[in-house]
Amino acid sequence: MAENVYDAIVVGSGISGGWAAKELTQKGLKTIMLERGRNIEHVKDYVNANKHPWEFPHRGGRTQQMIEDYPVLKRDYALNETNLDYWVNEKESPYTEIKRFDWYRGYHVGGRSLMWGRQSYRLSDLDFEANAKEGIAVDWPIRYKDLAPWYSHVEKFAGISGSKEGIPHLPDGEFLPPMDLNIVEKDVAARLKKHYAGNRHMIIGRVANLTTPHHDRVNCQYRNKCWLGCPFGGYFSTQSATLPAAMATGNLTVRPFSIVTKVIYDKDTKKAKGVEVLDAETNQTYEYFAKVVFLNASTLNTTWVLMNSATDVWEGGLGSSSGQLGHNLMDHHLRVGATGIMEGYEDKYYYGRRPNGIYIPRFRNMNGEKRDYIRGFGYQGRASRENWSREIAEMSIGGDFKDALCEPGQWNMGLTGFGETLPYHENKVTLDKNKKDKWGLPVLAIDAELKDNEWKMRKDMQADAVEMLEVAGFKNVRGYETDSPLGMGIHEMGTARMGRDPKSSVLNEHNQVWDAKNVYVTDGACMTSAACQNPSLTYMALTARAVDHAVSELKKMNV
Numbered sequence: 001m002a003e004n005v006y007d008a009i010v011v012g013s014g015i016s017g018g019w020a021a022k023e024l025t026q027k028g029l030k031t032i033m034l035e036r037g038r039n040i041e042h043v044k045d046y047v048n049a050n051k052h053p054w055e056f057p058h059r060g061g062r063t064q065q066m067i068e069d070y071p072v073l074k075r076d077y078a079l080n081e082t083n084l085d086y087w088v089n090e091k092e093s094p095y096t097e098i099k100r101f102d103w104y105r106g107y108h109v110g111g112r113s114l115m116w117g118r119q120s121y122r123l124s125d126l127d128f129e130a131n132a133k134e135g136i137a138v139d140w141p142i143r144y145k146d147l148a149p150w151y152s153h154v155e156k157f158a159g160i161s162g163s164k165e166g167i168p169h170l171p172d173g174e175f176l177p178p179m180d181l182n183i184v185e186k187d188v189a190a191r192l193k194k195h196y197a198g199n200r201h202m203i204i205g206r207v208a209n210l211t212t213p214h215h216d217r218v219n220c221q222y223r224n225k226c227w228l229g230c231p232f233g234g235y236f237s238t239q240s241a242t243l244p245a246a247m248a249t250g251n252l253t254v255r256p257f258s259i260v261t262k263v264i265y266d267k268d269t270k271k272a273k274g275v276e277v278l279d280a281e282t283n284q285t286y287e288y289f290a291k292v293v294f295l296n297a298s299t300l301n302t303t304w305v306l307m308n309s310a311t312d313v314w315e316g317g318l319g320s321s322s323g324q325l326g327h328n329l330m331d332h333h334l335r336v337g338a339t340g341i342m343e344g345y346e347d348k349y350y351y352g353r354r355p356n357g358i359y360i361p362r363f364r365n366m367n368g369e370k371r372d373y374i375r376g377f378g379y380q381g382r383a384s385r386e387n388w389s390r391e392i393a394e395m396s397i398g399g400d401f402k403d404a405l406c407e408p409g410q411w412n413m414g415l416t417g418f419g420e421t422l423p424y425h426e427n428k429v430t431l432d433k434n435k436k437d438k439w440g441l442p443v444l445a446i447d448a449e450l451k452d453n454e455w456k457m458r459k460d461m462q463a464d465a466v467e468m469l470e471v472a473g474f475k476n477v478r479g480y481e482t483d484s485p486l487g488m489g490i491h492e493m494g495t496a497r498m499g500r501d502p503k504s505s506v507l508n509e510h511n512q513v514w515d516a517k518n519v520y521v522t523d524g525a526c527m528t529s530a531a532c533q534n535p536s537l538t539y540m541a542l543t544a545r546a547v548d549h550a551v552s553e554l555k556k557m558n559v
Contacts, residue, residue, distance in 0.1 A: 006289070008292045012297035012301070012302070014112055014296065015523075017294070020546075024550075035107075037280070046231055067079070086114060099485075100485040101448055126169040130529060137529065157245075159210045163206075167201060179209070182350040185202070192471065222353050222355065278439055292518045296543070299495060304444055327495065330423055330527065336484065375419075380416055383412070417462075419457050423529055510546055512546075517558075522542045
C-alpha cells in the first residue's frame with residue numbers, strides 16, 4: 001500500500017472514533033486514525049490513577065495559577081490537579097463566546113472516553129418521533145427499530161451494567177449484572193413506585209462499568225477514580241476496549257499530533273479523496289488518502305473541519321449546501337433539582353465507592369399529559385452518608401471534633417435534572433476568522449442559549465425533585481437552581497444533523513454527508529434532537545451502523 005493511502009480514515013479517537021476504527025478494521029479495511037493531541041497509552045500513562053488524595057500537592061484541588069490559565073474549565077468541577085493534562089490547553093486552543101458556552105474538551109488519544117460519566121441509555125421512538133409529531137426542526141430519518149440491533153451490538157462489546165425494567169420509553173439493553181442500590185435508595189425507589197402507582201421509576205444507573213470480567217478486561221474495583229484512567233479496564237474507553245480490538249487486526253495505524261484541517265474534496269467525482277493534516281509538533285502539512293472518511297472529532301470540531309473544507313465549492317464548507325451546517329446546536333441543561341436529609345438509617349452504611357448513581361427516567365409530557373413546555377427531563381443522583389469532610393456547625397477544632405469526624409454523618413440525597421434542549425436554528429457555531437489558535441487556524445465562535453421552553457421546563461425540574469424527596473420521607477428538602485449555560489452538560493450535539501432531505505439537513509439516514517457520500521459523521525454533530533438521556537451510547541450504535549453501511553457500499557462500488 002502506498003504511503004499515506006488507506007482504505008479508511010477516522011478523524012478523532014474518542015468514543016465514536018474508537019468505534020469507527022474497531023468496526024472498520026475488523027471488516028478488513030486498512031485504516032488510519034488521526035488524533036490532534038498526544039498519545040495516552042492504556043495503564044502506562046494513567047500516572048495519577050493509583051495516587052491517594054494526600055499525594056497531590058494541593059490534595060487534588062485547584063490553584064490560583066490554574067484558575068488563571070483555564071478560564072473556561074474553572075467554571076465547574078473539571079478544573080483540578082488530578083487530571084489537568086487530560087483537558088485542553090485553553091491558551092493554545094481558544095474559542096469565541098458570542099454567548100456563554102462552556103466547552104470542555106480533551107485533545108489526546110481516547111478523547112473524552114477517558115473522562116466521561118459513562119451513563120449509557122438507549123433512545124426510544126418517543127425521542128425519534130418527537131420532532132415530526134411536534135413540528136420541530138426536521139424529522140429523524142431513522143426510528144428505534146433501525147438502531148435497536150446496533151445498540152445491542154455495542155452494548156455486548158462495551159459492557160453496560162444495568163437492570164431490565166420494561167420501561168417502554170427507556171428500552172432495556174444487553175446488560176451485565178446491575179450495581180446495587182444502597183439501603184436508602186432501595187426504600188426511596190419503593191416509596192416512589194407506590195406513591196406514583198408505578199408511573200415513576202428510580203433505578204440504578206445504566207453505566208459502562210463492568211460488574212463481571214468482560215473481553216479481557218477486569219471488572220470495576222469500586223474505586224470511583226474513573227476520570228484518572230482505569231488500570232483495570234473496568235470502564236469502557238477507547239484505550240480499554242475499541243483500540244486494542246482494532247490494533248489486534250493489524251489493520252490500524254494511529255497518528256497522534258495530527259490536526260485535520262480539511263477534507264479534500266474532488267469536484268469531478270463529488271467525493272472526498274482524503275484529508276489534509278497539520279502536524280501539531282512540526283507545523284508540517286501532510287495529505288492522507290482513502291476511499292471513505294469518518295469524521296469523529298467530537299461535535300464542534302467535526303463541524304469545524306466541514307466548515308473549513310471545499311470552500312471553493314460551497315462558501316460555508318462541505319455539507320453546507322442545505323444552510324444547516326453549524327446550526328441547531330444542543331446540549332442538556334442541568335444544575336437544577338433538590339436535596340434532602342433522611343433520618344432513621346443511622347445504623348446503616350454501604351461498602352466501596354460505587355462509580356454510579358440512580359436514574360429517574362422521563363415522566364413528563366407523556367400519555368396525553370400537557371405542560372406549558374414540550375419534551376422532558378430525567379434525574380441523576382444518589383443517597384449517601386456524610387464523611388470526614390463535612391462541616392459540624394458547633395465544632396471546628398479539638399479532640400471532640402476529630403472524634404465526631406471518625407463517625408459517618410447524616411444520610412442525604414440529591415437529585416439533579418437533565419433536561420432536553422430543542423434544536424433551534426439560531427443556536428449555532430461559525431468560523432471566527434479574526435481569531436487564531438496556536439497553529440494559526442481560525443477558531444469557532446459559539447452563539448447559543450437556553451430559550452423559553454427550557455426555562456419553563458426547569459421550574460418543573462426543581463418542583464418535581466422537591467415533591468419526590470418529600471414523598472419519599474426526606475426532611476429539610478430544598479430545591480436549588482444555579483447557572484446552566486449550554487456546554488456545561490458536556491453533551492454538545494447537532495450542527496450537522498441527520499435528515500430526510502438534502503435541502504434541510506447535512507447528513508442522510510446512514511450518516512453520509514449529502515454533498516459527499518463517502519464522508520460519514522457519527523459523533524454528536526449528527527444528532528437531530530437531543531432527547532434527555534446521556535447520548536454516548538447512541539453515538540456508538542450510530543457509528544457501528546454507519547460502518548456496516550459504508551463497507552457494504554464500498555463492496556458495491558457505490559462510494
